Amino acid sequence: MADPARIKVGDSSERTNSAAEQQNPKPSEADPAKTPHHQSSHHQSTGENKDASSSQDQSKQDEAKSESAAGEDEEEGTSGQPDSKRLKVEPEKKKEKRHKVDEDEIQKMQVLVSSFSEEQLNRYEMYRRSAFPKAAIKRLIQSITGSSVSQNVVIAMSGISKVFAGEIVEEALDVCEKWGETPPLQPKHMREAVRRLKSRDQIPNTKHKNILFH
């Protein structure tokens, strides 16, 4: 499972056991330029190539690997094998890669969390543990649909709502900082944050219908 905080650990000596030198600075999850599928497949292919090539060529340890270079590596790495073998080996390699990527991320997160101050630990704990009550969300959705909903729907909806609340609070903190003020957040920050998110189409609004031909 991917963690939201991604830290690039520059010191490669910390990870002597893991063969893959994951040097790619991962783009943030909220990168609107890429859809998540493309993002993950890109990482898997670049990680896989690094694994294949790092065992042979230690000198290839670039901090920032551009995606065009990754494309070239992929062709070099898999051109030697026959097609049928390549098809069988690649999905296994990808699963292994994903596992290693998760392990690396978990390690990085552990290093990060171990260096938190007490206040940061409190905040992190609140961040992870706070959640919307499932009963209230279920009641709300059922009052709108009029029929019952499955548990997965409630899980998905409460998860998305938490991300939504986080987006608003983060934008509001940006606004607050930009205006030269300090937390706690005031309603004017929240409203300006909502206005900005609306202009980016991140807040769904079906109240206004554009009538094209009139």
Next chain:
Amino acid sequence: MADEEDDNGFDEELDDGTSGVDVGHGKRKRLFSKELRCMMYGFGDDQNPYTESVDILEDLVIEFITEMTHKAMSIGRQGRVQVEDIVFLIRKDPRKFARVKDLLTMNEELKRARKAFDEANYGS
């Protein structure tokens, strides 16, 4: 600001003992006050966020859930909300999409683990 005074008026009325019935949009009983406070602290706000900010955020979240539910009812199987519909609506937003996929995968893993655990207990 006038808006904040109106909010205080509503709060006072609720304190006087009006029930939680949905009389108007702003007079609804606060559903998520405690949880939203913790959430705002977790996301970077002060440890004691302003009540008005929490109220605004709650209204926004409820509006978000309402919009998503209405949209989900109009696609896929009409009149019902299913997970596939939510995932479809969210597909353009990378953060939310990744989060939903993670949550559903974790849920499946937990269910499997619980089932395996129960079977192990039953066997012994």
